[in-house]
Amino acid sequence: MTKQALRRRDRVNAILQSAIAAFRRHGYHGTSLEQIADRLLMTKGSLYYYFKDKEEILYAAHDRALDAVLAELDRARRRGDCPCEQLEGLLAAFIRIMVEGFHGTALALEFGALSPRRLRRVVEKRDRFERGVRDLIQRGAARGCLRPVDPKLAGMALLGAINWIARWYRPDGPAGPEEVAPIFLDLFLGGLAPREASWSLEASRMRRVAAPPASRARDARTGGRQA
Amino acid sequence: MTKQALRRRDRVNAILQSAIAAFRRHGYHGTSLEQIADRLLMTKGSLYYYFKDKEEILYAAHDRALDAVLAELDRARRRGDCPCEQLEGLLAAFIRIMVEGFHGTALALEFGALSPRRLRRVVEKRDRFERGVRDLIQRGAARGCLRPVDPKLAGMALLGAINWIARWYRPDGPAGPEEVAPIFLDLFLGGLAPREASWSLEASRMRRVAAPPASRARDARTGGRQA
DNA sequence: GGCGAATTTGACTAATGGGTTGAATTTTAA
């Protein structure tokens, strides 16, 4: 890769990073190109050397983020043959992407401002990912390593919980990626009800018998909070 | 209540409903006051008879939605003395609010555009609600009717899954409020792992033994999808 | 019907911000 191409790639990355941060805070329409440029010590005009227009920045952000999670979907599928493990790995990677880099945060961005053509492409990729998650849930249920739950609603619940991370996670908070992922997975897989209680959907209306007093509740160390 | 006050209340409600719908689709800054007014066969100027400025509309939307869920928090607390039941009731009500009315959808709205004074009040109410949820989780764990999980992260996961509903739920979809709430609660409480599998956080890295083939996976009927 | 208050209007403004352009500056390669 030539020196110029390298520089260009870094420049594009920096612009996207700045734009995503601003979009998340002020929304797409609430962010001016000057704001994006200022943070990079550039001027608005320079942005147009790298992107055709503002909308293309939003599209690029979405597209990259979706590529990242779709790559994780592929990788998860190639791993161990147990669907529940594949799902676990995928969700862990998804959480990591969401927490670590700026890539994931774009997934929680609004995309109503995209042109119909670009919107179609974004939605198509997003749907591919969601279908992949649902597929793993379904295959896990068929194999017996996961409970038989509604795949669509369960998938939306999982993705919602993860996508929402972008709204509250702060890098300077006490919880890093290594903490969030296992705790979330523990919750997703184990649920809130204790294993001792014979809990089931059918019995959910019945009063559950309290299990023996739990071991000391582990102390909560969690992330910062959005202002 | 006088006839005029009644009319005024209805008018304010209609404006909020229109505004929330528009904000959700185009974002706060992407929504013009004319758009809000047009849908009500009004003109922009009329809106200023009911609201001081655009930001006050956003604030009112948030404030009402928060009052609605805080009322449910109070109600849940007054109910049965088992924290897990209180939590279950609260989450069910929260889901219902989110799915049914336009109120809940305001909870998923951006609030970065609020003035510091109003932002403070919104955040204060939101935090009160989140603390309430965490408190129930913690008390449930102490009592043994819930697993001992990280209260903060578990709370954020639950609220994230529910808040995200505003992004995908469509009233004209096949799933109504009566379906979403029990399925979500089933997932929250029971988790994905089958009861037979001896699953735990510590063992989560171990390969889980597949349980006997599950009963036929129930068919999925779920809501529509955002464009 | 008609009076006064409540409500709506639409034209106006001031400011913002997306997008354009061509010249200036820097970098690259020969």
Added chain:
DNA sequence: TTAAAATTCAACCCATTAGTCAAATTCGCC
């Protein structure tokens, strides 16, 4: 060293939109 290519910049245009206000209209009530 130099010319071409790559990159940045500042000034400009123009459409959009939040907010204002005095006039017009409707409404509740006698």
